Amino acid sequence: MKITDIKVFVTCPGRNFVTVKVYTDQGLTGVGDATLNGRELAVASYLKDHVVPCLLDRDPMRSEDIWHYLYRGAYWRRGPVTMAAIAAIDTALWDLKAKAANMPLYQLLGGASRDRVLCYTHAQGREISEAVDAVGARIEQGYKAVRAQVGIPGLPDVYGTGSSGVTNTAADSDLPKEEVWSTAKYMPRIPALFEELRAAHGADVHLLHDTHHRLTPIEAARLAKDLEPYRLFWLEDTVPAENQDGFRLIRQHSTTPLAVGEVFNTIWDCKQLIEEQLIDFIRTTCVHAGGPTALRRIMDFAGVHHVRTACHGAADMSPICLGANLHLDLWVPNFGIQEYSGYTDEMLSVFPHAWTFSDGYLHPGDAPGHGVDFDETLADKHPYQRAYLPVNRLEDGTLWHW
Template sequence: MKITDIKVIVCSPGRNFVTVKIMTDEGLYGVGDATLNGRELAVVAYLEEHVIPCLIGRDPHQIEDIWQYLYRGAYWRRGPVTMCAISGIDTALWDIKAKAAGMPLYQLLGGASRDKVLCYTHAQGTDIAECVDAVGAKLDQGFKAIRCQTGIPGLPNVYGTGKYAVTTNAADDAMPREEMWSTPKYLNYAPKLFEAVRNAHGEDVHLLHDTHHRLTPIEAARLGKALEPYNLFWLEDTVAAELQEGFRLIRQHTTTPLAVGEVFNTIWDARLLMEEQLIDYIRMTVVHAGGITPMRRVMDFASVYGVRTGCHGAMDMSPICLGANLHLDLWAPNFGIQEFSGYLPEILDVFPSAWTLNDGNLHPGEAHGHGVDIDEDLAAKYPYQRAYLPVNRLEDGTLWHW
C-alpha cells in the first residue's frame, strides 16, 4: 500500500477545524485532526509546504517510522504547530491501519479495558445561583461529572462564563477579545460556589474546576486547601505549567487532586510532574500531543506513577480528535475521565461519527478505524473565518494568563 495523495481541509461550521485526509492506492483513506485554535493556518502551511511533499509514495503502515521522520527529521522539534501537524498525519495513518485490519482502533491498540468511558461536561453561570441551576440541568441529562465555573462579583464575565462560555467564530471575535481578572476576588469567591453546589446537589456528583493557569503556586495551594471540604474530582490548570517544579509547592499544601496538560505538546512537558507524582491526571490530548503514537507513550508512562488520563475535549478540537481520544480511553488501563463539552449541530453534520453518548458515558463505537469521517461537500459550505482566543489582563492593565 502506498500514499497517493494528502489533502488539508479547512472549514468553520461554528469553529475553525483543520483536517488531514490521506488517500492510498488501495482505496482506503484516513482522516486526522490538525486544529490549532487561533493559529489554524500556520498548521496548514506547515503541512502543505513542508510535510505532505515528503510523504507521497510512502507505505502508510509504517506509522512509527513516519512519526519519527516528522519529529526527529525536522530538527526543530516540538511546539504546537509542529505537533498538531504531526498529529493530523499520525491519526489519519492509524485510521487507515485499523480500517485495513477490519477492526475499530481500540482493538488494534490491544482491546478494551472497560465497557464505557466516563465523561464530564461543563456547567457555568454568571453567578453562583445560575451555576447551581446549570449543574442541576446537566444532572437531569444523565451526566455524573460536571465542571463548574462562575462569574465573579466586580468583574466582567470571566473564563468559562457568560456569552463566551462556548466561543464561536463570531464577528466580534475577529480580533482578540480582552478579558479582566482579579486573583484576590476569585480566591475569595470560588469556594462559595462549591459549597453551594454541594448543598444543592449532594456528594455523589463528581465536581471539577478549571483555574486556567492564572495562579501562582502558593495561591494554587491556598485554593486547593480551601476546596478540600467539597471533595473535588480535580482542580485543573492552577498555574502556568512551564515551571513544573512549582507543583511541588502546591502538592505540599493540599490533597485536592490536580490535573494539568491540555497545552502540553510532548511527554517532556509532563515528565517531571508524573515522575514526582505532582499531578493526579494528565490532560494531554491527541491533536496537541502529536497523535495517537505519542499519546500511547504518555499514557503508559503515566501509569507507572499512578497518574490517570483526563484528555482535553473542548469544542476547538474536532470530533475526529474526540473519536481518537475515546479509542485510547477505552484501551488505557489507567483511564480517568474524558472531557466532553459538546458540539454544535453543524459540526456533527460535517464530521459524521460512530461515537455515542449515553447516561454520562461515551463509547467510540465499532466502526473500522477511529469511526469519524468528514463530509467534504458540506465542509466546503463553511469557509474558514479568522478567529482568536482571548487575552487576559489584571485590573491594573497587566497582561496575564488566559
C-alpha cells in the same frame, strides 16, 4: 500500499477546524485533526508546504517510522504547530491502518479495558445560584461529572465564568477579545460556589473546576486547601506549567487532586510532573500531543506513576480528535475521565461519527478506524474565518495568563 495524496482542509462550521485526509493506491483513506485554535492557517501551511511532499509514495502502514521522520527529521522539534501537524498525519494513519484491519482502533491498540468511558461536561453561571441550577440541569441530562465555573463580582464575563462556556467563535471578532482578571476577587468566590453545589446536589456527583493557569503556586495551594471540604474530582490548570516545580508547592499544602496538560505538546512537557507524582490526571490530547502514537506513550508512562488519563475535549478540537481520544480512553488501563463539551449539529454534519453518549458515558463505537469521517462537499460550504482566543489583563492593565 502507497500514499498517493494528502489533502488539507480548513473549514468553519461555527468554528475553524483543520482536517487532513490521506489517500492510498488501494482506495483506503484516513482522516486526522490538525486544529490549533487561533493559529489554524499556520498548521495548514506547515502541512501543505513542508509535510505532505515528504510523505507521498510512502507506506502508510509504517506509521511509527513516519512519526519519527516528522519529529526527528525536522530538527526543530516540538511546539504546538509542529505537533498538531504530526498528530493529524498520525491520527489519519491509525485510522487507515484500523480500516485495513477491519477493526475499531481500540482493538488495534490492544482491546477494551472497560465497557464505556466516563465523561464530564461544563456548567456555569454569572451568579452562584445560576451555576448551581446549571449543574443540576447537567445532572438531569445524565452526567455523573460536571465542571463548574461562576462569574466573579466586579468583573465582566471571563472565559468559564459567565453564562456561556464558549471561548470565542469566528463570528465574535476578527481580533482577540481582551478580558479582565482579578485573583483577589476570584479566590473567595470559588469555595463559596462549591459549598452551595454540595449543599444542593450532594456528595455523589463528581465536581471539577478549572482555574485556567491564572494563579501563582502559593495562590493555587491556598485555593486547593480551601476546596478540600468539598472533595473535588480535580482542580485543573492551577498555574502556568512551564515551570513544573510550581506544582510541588501546591502538593505540599493540599490533597485536592490536580489535573493539567491540555497545552502540552510532548511527553517532555509532563515528565517531571508525572515522575514525581505532582499531578493526579494528565490532560494531553491527540491533536496537541502528536497523535495516538505519542499520546499512548504518555498514558503508559503516567500509569507507572499512578497518574490517570483525562484527555482535553473542548469544542475547539474537531470531532476527529474526540473520536481518536475515545479509542485510547477505552483501551488505556489507567483511564480517569474524558472531557466532553459537545458540538453543534452543524459541526457534526461535517464530521459524521460513530461515537455515542448515554447516561454520562461515551463509547467510540465499533466502526473500522476511529469512527469519524469528513464530508468534503459540506465542508466547502463553510469557509475559514479568522478568529482568535481571548487574551487576559489584570485590572491595572498588565497582560496576564488566559
